[in-house]
Amino acid sequence: QVQLVESGGGLVQAGGSLSLSCAASGRTFSMPRMGWFRQAPGKGREFVAAMSTSGPTTYYADSVEGRFTISRDNAKNTVYLQMNSLKPEDTAVYYCAGGGYGGNWAEASSYAYWGQGTQVTVSS
Numbered sequence: 001q002v003q004l005v006e007s008g009g010g011l012v013q014a015g016g017s018l019s020l021s022c023a024a025s026g027r028t029f030s031m032p033r034m035g036w037f038r039q040a041p042g043k044g045r046e047f048v049a050a051m052s053t054s055g056p057t058t059y060y061a062d063s064v065e066g067r068f069t070i071s072r073d074n075a076k077n078t079v080y081l082q083m084n085s086l087k088p089e090d091t092a093v094y095y096c097a098g099g100g101y102g103g104n105w106a107e108a109s110s111y112a113y114w115g116q117g118t119q120v121t122v123s124s
Contacts, residue, residue: 002026002113004096009118012086016122020081022096022115028053031098034079035059035111036070038092038120045095047106049081059105064090086122093117 008020024031035050049070051058058070069082079096096115103110 002028002031002098004098004113004115006094006096006115006118009094009120011121011123014086014088014122014124016086017082017084018086018120019083020094020096020118020120022079022081024077024079024098028077028098030100031113032101033099033105033110034070034072035097035099035105036079036081037095037097037108037111038090039095039117040089040092043092045108046092047108048094050105051079061106083120086120088122088124090120091122092120094120 003025005023012018032053036048037045038048039045047061049060051070067085072079095117097111098113099111
């Protein structure tokens with residue numbers, strides 16, 4: 001089994017920055033890919049960013065490209081999401097996800113493991 005625990009959410013003004021962390025424990029070798037998704041009130045879960053846990057491959061949603069950066073520290077089994085130039089439309093609950101091989105990197109169905117989510121609120 002795998003456990004994912006997010007931290008680092010909070011309230012920030014537009015233009016500010018936040019850094020999210022996702023600590024993984026358990027059978028982490030079963031997760032060759034890690035991703036971040038978000039869900040705003042009344043909306044579906046939206047892909048934000050993803051990366052391979054063994055190489056340099058990264059993917060970003062168009063809406064965050066150039067502003068957000070996903071990274072990892074394998075020694076700490078932790079994935080990060082650095083969010084800069086935040087906008088009010090970035091307000092959402094952010095979820096960390098871990099998945100195996102196959103499937104579309106941007107689809108939630110490609111990820112078997114999910115954290116509990118952390119709230120990010122960007123004020124205008």
